[in-house]
Amino acid sequence: MISCKGETSDAVPEVDTAKRVSIKVSQEGLVKIDTYFKKAWDSGMYSSKYQTYIDSALMIKPDSAYLWQQKAMPLYKARKYSLGKPFLKKAVEYDAKGNLEYSGFMKCIFSKEYEESIIELLEAKKRFGDGYVMDHTYNFYIGLNHLQLNQFEKAKEFLSKSKKQQFLDFPNDAPEEACHYLDWFYLGIAEHELGNYEEAVLCFDMSLMVYTNFGDAMYYKAYSQLSLSLDDAAQNTYELAFENKLNTINEDNVFYEVYPYQIFHKLSPIARSKK
Numbered sequence: 001m002i003s004c005k006g007e008t009s010d011a012v013p014e015v016d017t018a019k020r021v022s023i024k025v026s027q028e029g030l031v032k033i034d035t036y037f038k039k040a041w042d043s044g045m046y047s048s049k050y051q052t053y054i055d056s057a058l059m060i061k062p063d064s065a066y067l068w069q070q071k072a073m074p075l076y077k078a079r080k081y082s083l084g085k086p087f088l089k090k091a092v093e094y095d096a097k098g099n100l101e102y103s104g105f106m107k108c109i110f111s112k113e114y115e116e117s118i119i120e121l122l123e124a125k126k127r128f129g130d131g132y133v134m135d136h137t138y139n140f141y142i143g144l145n146h147l148q149l150n151q152f153e154k155a156k157e158f159l160s161k162s163k164k165q166q167f168l169d170f171p172n173d174a175p176e177e178a179c180h181y182l183d184w185f186y187l188g189i190a191e192h193e194l195g196n197y198e199e200a201v202l203c204f205d206m207s208l209m210v211y212t213n214f215g216d217a218m219y220y221k222a223y224s225q226l227s228l229s230l231d232d233a234a235q236n237t238y239e240l241a242f243e244n245k246l247n248t249i250n251e252d253n254v255f256y257e258v259y260p261y262q263i264f265h266k267l268s269p270i271a272r273s274k275k
Contacts, residue, residue, distance in 0.1 A: 008040035023063050025238075033057045037070075044218030045074040051060055070101065079254045081127045092120075101133040105141055109257050114145040134253070139161040140183055144260050147190060156190040159183060176209040182249070184210075185217050189261050192224050200224040215244035219263045 021024045025033070040053035061067065068091040075084030083230045088106060091099040104120035107113040131138060143159035146152070163179045170178040182236070188203030204221035208214055218241035225234035241263075248254070248264040258265045 023061060025061050029060045030063040033060055033064075033067075036261075037067075040070075046078050050074065063094050065091045065093075065099055068094065069099055072106075076106055076110045079110075085111070097128055100127070101131065101138060104132045104138070108141045109253055109259070110146050112148070114148050118142055118145045134181070135251075136180060137165050139165060140180075140186075143186060143190070147186065147193075148260050150193075152190050152193040156187065156194065159187045159190055163187065176206045180207070181207045181210040181214065181217075182251070185214070185220075186261070188217070188224070189220060192220060192227075195227075197224040197227040201228070211247070211250075213247040215241050215247045216249060216261070216263045218244060220261070 036053045036057040040050045041052065043049035051071065054067060055124050058064065058067050058071070072084040072087035073093060075081070075087070086238060088099070088103050092103050100120055101124045104117045104124060105189045107117035107120065108227075121142050122158050125138050139158045139162035143155045143157075143162060146155035146158060162183050166179045166183065167175070176184070184203050184207035188200045188207065191197070191200035191203055201221055204217045206222065208221075209218045211217070218237050222234045222238035222241060225237055245264040249259045251259065254262075254265070274275070
């Protein structure tokens with residue numbers, strides 16, 4: 001479980017990999033694994049044959065974190081989260097450093113298991129330090145999880161940590177470039193939810209300095225402006241948002257999932273309307 005302060009009481013157990021003996025595979029076995037893996041992809045990653053071929057490879061190398069991750073990934077992309085979850089857990093078990101962060105990401109963006117995602121990403125930070133997964137910081141995804149749990153102060157805290165982390169990692173870049181445009185966007189969302197509308201507008205503007213026609217940022221900026229009684233400016237921004245509604249969040253995984261606070265997506269009636 002996770003407390004309102006984000007402290008964990010059910011952390012991912014550490015595995016003493018130094019005591020684990022890796023299963024050795026002969027050259028012949030390696031060739032078979034490679035053959036099964038190629039056949040899996042030739043079958044199409046959403047097919048049952050894909051799973052069968054990966055299972056055949058795992059019969060030879062059952063401690064391969066990569067194969068377990070490859071077994072889980074297409075199931076998550078097919079929204080079969082409960083089927084993929086045990087396999088993702090196996091990937092973490094055999095290689096926490098390479099997969100704990102990935103599991104946290106998948107539970108944030110795909111299966112929407114926000115509390116579990118926070119636990120795993122905090123554990124990754126504890127064990128391996130601050131890092132990045134799928135182009136964003138661990139702190140970024142922790143912030144998104146808190147947004148989705150309506151824990152807006154915690155969301156702001158971790159999104160601010162993500163911003164500072166990127167400023168340190170990219171000291172020669174301008175602020176709007178050093179910090180990813182989605183960090184600015186979600187920090188703006190957190191400020192808006194907290195009623196800090198001036199700060200929210202500033203964050204949305206920073207996001208728009210990089211992604212200049214980002215419709216979602218314009219949409220929320222308009223509502224922040226409206227909350228500041230800037231009615232004319234809000235109306236203009238609102239109209240611009242709909243003019244740019246095709247320019248939504250452009251992460252690779254928007255082909256599989258709707259992102260938090262994403263207004264303009266194909267499942268949204270707002271995206272399908274003229275205004």
